[in-house]
Amino acid sequence: MTNTQTGGNEYDTRMRRAGRLSSQHSFAAEFLDFYTHIAAFQKALRANIAASSGLKSRSTPAADLRDPIDLTVLLPHFRGFLSTIEQHAQPALGQAAHQMSLLPSDSSVASLEAYWEHAGKYDQQVGAFAQFLARAFLQPYAEFRSAQIPKAPMVMTVRVCPLCGARPLLGVLRPEGDGGKRSLLCSFCSEEWEFRRIHCPTCGEEAEGKLPVYVAEQLPHLRVEACDTCKFFLTGVDLTKDGHAIPLVDDLAAIPLTLWAHKHGYARLQPNLLGT
């Protein structure tokens, strides 16, 4: 089995990046250190998912990202996940994980299945802790599936993930020629798709004057990409300014930008895993 299938390298890279950012930015250290524990669990879970899918290689892989999840693979790891969270999270979240571990397993099944169906589309209906637990636990499965599904050619203004229909978590600028090529990163399955640079992914605004960008001094490669028409913002990670950035991880350190955005009346389109 290759590392691409198990995702091992990817999680190692995320953990290394979180450690590095944590040592540089004390204001985000607590979140990043907690994230490292989550990522270590996710790495092991992803390897398990890949191994069990290898065993069932004759079965056809899912054609649609939101096809029902195989809970026979996932459920045996759920208690271990909850105890990881209980050990490392802040007390309130740790308590929520503990409460969930006391529930009968059909209740966990129901909440995981409901999250799988609606994640990234109607998240507001789920409480913050319940959402966090399902999201952190199912993320490796969503990413595994996303990696298996063949990609169709893209139009440049699709505002939700072409694989799973979830809203974007982040904007990403990758170096291309003299500038940067923009894409959006899915909040659920981590698929990345190309997107026009001057275009609001929430309401479609295209007037440059209505799309202010804010950059904080401490983190010059991160930006608030706001929209004065719909008042939503997306955090952007500019890889032309820092090629070592890992968008999913660097976003967890973007606390000064989120504060700025909220102070100026912009709401985040989709929260990150830790709600920073």
Ligand SMILES: [Zn+2]
């Ligand atoms: Zn997606």
Ligand SMILES: [Zn+2]
């Ligand atoms: Zn807008």
